[in-house]
Amino acid sequence: MKFITPALAVIIIFSLIGFTVYWLWQRQPKPKVEEPQTKIETVVKNEEDTKPATFITSPKPYQILADTKLRVEGIAQPDTTIIIITDSQAAALKSQKDGTISYELEIPNGLSLIQVVALDQKFEEAQNVTIPVYVSKGETKYKAFYSGSVNKIFENTITLSTIEGTVDIATAPDTQKVLTNPAAAKKTTGKPDVRVGDYLIVLGQANQEVFRAELIEIFRDTKPVINASWVSAKISSVAKSNIFSATSTKDNKLIELTLNKNSQIMENGKKVTAAAIVKDKTAIIIYKAQNDNLTLLLHFL
Numbered sequence: 001m002k003f004i005t006p007a008l009a010v011i012i013i014f015s016l017i018g019f020t021v022y023w024l025w026q027r028q029p030k031p032k033v034e035e036p037q038t039k040i041e042t043v044v045k046n047e048e049d050t051k052p053a054t055f056i057t058s059p060k061p062y063q064i065l066a067d068t069k070l071r072v073e074g075i076a077q078p079d080t081t082i083i084i085i086t087d088s089q090a091a092a093l094k095s096q097k098d099g100t101i102s103y104e105l106e107i108p109n110g111l112s113l114i115q116v117v118a119l120d121q122k123f124e125e126a127q128n129v130t131i132p133v134y135v136s137k138g139e140t141k142y143k144a145f146y147s148g149s150v151n152k153i154f155e156n157t158i159t160l161s162t163i164e165g166t167v168d169i170a171t172a173p174d175t176q177k178v179l180t181n182p183a184a185a186k187k188t189t190g191k192p193d194v195r196v197g198d199y200l201i202v203l204g205q206a207n208q209e210v211f212r213a214e215l216i217e218i219f220r221d222t223k224p225v226i227n228a229s230w231v232s233a234k235i236s237s238v239a240k241s242n243i244f245s246a247t248s249t250k251d252n253k254l255i256e257l258t259l260n261k262n263s264q265i266m267e268n269g270k271k272v273t274a275a276a277i278v279k280d281k282t283a284i285i286i287y288k289a290q291n292d293n294l295t296l297l298l299h300f301l
Helices: 005-024 182-187
Strands: 055-057 064-065 070-074 081-085 090-094 099-106 109-121 125-135 146-155 157-160 165-170 178-179 201-206 211-219 228-240 243-248 255-257 264-267 282-288 295-301
Touching: 005 055, 055 125, 070 109, 081 099, 081 201, 081 228, 081 282, 090 099, 090 282, 125 146, 146 165, 157 201, 228 255, 255 282
Parallel strands: 064 125, 165 211, 178 211, 264 295
Antiparallel strands: 055 070, 070 099, 081 090, 081 109, 109 125, 146 157, 146 201, 157 165, 201 211, 228 243, 228 282, 243 255, 282 295
């Protein structure tokens, strides 16, 4: 031990103390390291985002029907005011408590355009859809149809502008073409030509590749449209000599309207007379602007 100097002894002692402290520190329980968690965001939707979109489930656009009676069906928000307009009929109704829409229409043979409008709480337009359907009573060889204005013609292909976008129609030498205007038809010899801008009803067969036309009805001068308009309005004057006025709730525009024996006036789900047209009442009014603003339906709210 004579070789161990006091200085060396001090070094050895401090080394042992340091090693012991390090050994004891290593044996201490490690603090738990928390792993970073993936942030989960909760999206709170506004009431408007959770509302189901108003849509019509039946009839389908471009559906061929075998009967003139059909039921318009769909879904909207509960107690939504729904307007249904064709060229010859008009209706206003409420969706049910579960939001369902159901209304029976009777339409003529051939093409009908059915407009369905859903109103918001301010009785302004929220949703608007036009559904073309074609009635062919009894059996028909045609399985599908389209209608719309001719956008382009290239060789044997006609491009139509429809409510579903542009559709290519394939024609053949045996495709039947008919001008619906009798006066124009008399001036035409042979098979009439289709022109850009014509409105067509095209019946035929459809497959995954192309629509094949078998019959084309051509509207050149008078084209199928819905001539009726609607307005949410406050009655401004009582009906006198089948004339009354109303003010639009949207833009405060004053409208003078007329009545005839076919005008329907509805209040609380019942037909009433023109005596119910009283100042300051609010109503949905469906009328024909091109026919002296003839009232088809006055539906009190």
